[in-house]
Amino acid sequence: MASIKQVQITFDCANPERVARFWRAVLGYIAPPAPEGYAGWDEFDRAQPPGHQGPAFAAINPTGTEPRLFFQRVPEGKVVKNRVHLDVRVGTGLVGEERLAVLEAECARLVALGAVRGQLLLADGENESCQLMQDVEGNEFCLD
Template sequence: MRVPGPLPGIPGIQQSRHPGGPGVPLRPHDTAAVREGRPVKRRIPDKTWAAAPCYGAPMPSIREFQVTFDCAEPERVARFWCEVLGYVVSPPKGFATWDAFDRSRPPEDRGSWFACSDPSGAGPRLFFQRVPEGKVVKNRQHLDVRVGTGLVGEERLAALEAECARLVALGAVRVRLLADDNDSCIVMQDIEGNEFCLD
């Protein structure tokens, strides 16, 4: 595992001008420090010591974060998630609309991609790409749609059920309620079967 360079603001680590250039290697014993939120100290090329940032620290090399969905119908799934999250359609850079982007592509590629984003800029961009194969197993990761934050018991369950009813009307599928005295959640599927939770 490697911490990618550059790491601005950390003494002794210079900005790399070569993509894929050397990073700061992490050794197996470093993982305990990262898990515990302690800095990882590492001897670096100029013989000075530096503390690499831990979980929760800014990651200055990341410019944008997005979540990508493989799907059969990118625009349809993207518009579903716009309704779920209050997102807006975000056209590709350099194009006013997705239609304009599609017209620039070969016919076989048209409709292969779509995206939406949080109008406030707080949430990640969601990107949808067409793939030939269908979904056959449970997702290894999923989104949690946080509608019950700060609520417990019956009040939380009422908020989850109200949101579940709204999303089922949009085409989502209710899978099951995971009941708990205080922290219930509802497992759902989007319009192409991707799991998510109302939490």
């Protein structure tokens, strides 16, 4: 008998707060509630010992229906292409010029948040068009 599992997607990054804020804005996610006894995450962070402040941030879907995102500070920088990436599904069910217009509008919004536009892959008869992107620390993702 299979059991139901939950998935958390974890990002290694240099600045967890910056990357978390970016992805919250991209996906409409929010910060999870602060730990009990703290008015907010800033208060919790200030209560941590020196060297342990700001090592991680998270983002949750307000409805609780999508995976939690977790952002953790690591000392090394990004060196190679991601082996796993997120597809931000903004054009589902759309084709042709209508799909391209939606991809372009969302791409422009995300560039204003700090994303970097990559290559636009046009529909090829098998796959629909998608826009390659990078987040504020260079992690690849797709608008599709």
